[in-house]
Amino acid sequence: MTDAQAGAVRGTGKPGFDRRLLPPMLLGSVLNPINSTIVAVALVPIGRALGAPASQTAWLVSALYLATSLGQPVVGRLIDIFGPRRVFLLSTGLVGAAGVVGTLAPGLGVLIGARVLLGFGTCAGYPAAMALVRSEAERTGRDSPGGVLTALAVANQTVAVVGPLLGGLLIAVGGWRTTFALNVPLSVAAVLLGLRRLPRADPAPARDPARHASTAARLDLPGMGLFAAVLVPLLLFLMNLHLRDWYLLALSAAAGAAFAVRELRAATPFIDLRVLGGNAPLLATYGRALVSYVVAYAFLYGFTQWSEEGFGLTPFHAGLAQIPMFLLAVGVSVVSGRRRGVRGKLLLGAAGQTAACLVILTLSGDSPLWMLLLVALLFGVPQGLNNLALQNSVYFQADPGRTASSAGLLRTFAYIGSMVASSATAASFGEHADTGGLHRLAAVMLGAGVLYLVLTLFDRTLGRVAAADTRAAT
Missing domain, CATH: 4.10.860 (DNA Excision Repair, Uvrb; Chain A)
Known part of the structure; x- marks a missing residue:
């Protein structure tokens, strides 16, 4: 046992979470959100360079989500069966290959293909991280260390928020192709960390009730x-x-x-519909994730495109305008991560989304810059609360033997919401991201935000998550 493992939780005599796992967990899990968000400020420069309208460059967003929506639960199930190490290494290695293809892409078609590869390559990080949290909980006898789950959520949402700023900086320095080239060093770092830090013994099969079945049967x-x-x-x-x-x-x-x-x-189904169908709280969480991401990603892509084309900001300054959201989201996550339960976080996140959408409906090309900053600031509240609350809900609501695939399904529902947001953005703007299109998009966002609020207000099962979280802490 390492010093980190032996560094028992003070006063309990139980071993603590192996902190050596954190670097590969965090880096692997952020590969997807960084590629999801960094492209937001690159869509306009890519369209100009390749002569493609917004309706076509939207495929750069959709292609990644199509691949990821399909790949997340599949890869998650592979992790549940075989453990995280091998799947993590293969998947993150594919990210580097996709980065090379995107950097050298001669046209939009190849660029879309690179985004598909990125979608599949970034599938393993988050399910692997959740599986490692579960396996460490079983090893130590202490379920879900709150600080680890909070760090995972903060890393993902921090990268999601800072992605446009990083993208703007990379574009200003080396053009839009640098947003693809970035994946090469990230992939190399993730693979090296995985080789050095991830456990060679795969803990997943011991948890799998179908571990004695053939491999083909377990894969379904x-x-x-x-x-x-x-x-x-x-x-x-x-x-x-x-x-x-x-x-x-x-x-x-x-x-x-x-x-x-x-x-x-099926004796060993890919998705156990009997268990899932009887788990209404988990299904409600998936529904909240879908509508939450409609709002979040319509803002990320639609508002960012409008700030460049409709308001006149450069890609770098469009990313810089989201700094208030980044700072507030991190602060809110760190503070709220210390508090038990999810209901209050979800309700406050829904209120923040609704308020931000209402402000967007008042914007025009002549609005003062401080109003754009206000919108970003308001979105910092749900950005800091929703992801953390949804992640913790799934951890406590899912079947422990299917933690990774359940986490993958959470991302699938979230990405379906992102696809709706992408489609709504393309339909609202058409050939140009003007103010009228922004207002049409904001109306869609407001409807999704209100639905998110209703789904949370009338879900009485959320109290069970708080109770489970409290038991885990003790």
Whole structure:
């Protein structure tokens, strides 16, 4: 046992969380949000350089979320079965390859392909981190050290907020291709940390109730394939909402029926629908994640594009204008992470989203700069609260043997919300991010924010999360 492991929680005599795991956990988990957000300020420069309108560059956003929405629960299930080390190393290595492809891409098509690779490559970090938290809880006998979960949430939301600023700085220094090149050193660092720090013994199989079944049965490849058949047409429909594409919804529904039949009959299903269907609190958390991300990412992409095209900021200054959100989000996360429960955090986050959307509805190209900063500041509250509360909810509501795949499903629902946000942004702006389009987008955001508030107000099961969190702390 290392000094870090033996550094027992003071006064308990129990071993503490192995802090050597934190660097690969944190770095691996932020690879996705940094690639999700850094592109926000790069869309306009990429469109200008490649002669592509906003409706086409939106595919750079959608492609990553399509790949990630599909890949997160699949990779999460692989981690539940085989443990985090091997899956983490393979996945983060793919991030570096995608960075090279994106840096050298001759056109928009190859660039979109690089974003697909990034989506799959960044799938392992977050589920692996959640699985490691669970395995350490089993090893130490102390469930979910609050500081570790808070650090994970803070790292993800900090990177999500600082992404546009970093992107603007990279573009100012070396052009938009540097936003792809950044993935090469990040990938190398993640792989090296994974090799040095992640445990070689995979703890996941010991938790898996189907560990004695064959590998093929535990993977449930037909279930994974049908899950993809459900998700891909659904997300393609959401990318470009139009009634002429109704057949995509029909395909998704048909695949969904086949998926349900398969999973209900499978001995070791990819997604255990019996358990998930009986876990109403977890399903409510997934629903909140979806609508929360509609608001968050409509702001990230839509508001950022408008601040450049409709307000006249440079990419760097558009990122700089979000500094208030970054600072407040970090402060709110650190303070709220010390408090038990999630209901209050979710309600305050919903209120912050609603207030920010109302202010956006008053903006115009002639608004003073301080109003843009006010919007960013208001969004700092939900940015600092929602991710932390949703993450902690899943940790306590999910089946312990499926922690990684449940965390992956959380990201899937969040990315479906992001896809809705991307589609709403493209539909609201069309060829140009003007003020009228911003107001149309803000109306969509406001509706999603109100739905998020309602889903939280009437969910009485959230008190159980607080009770479980309190028991874990003692």
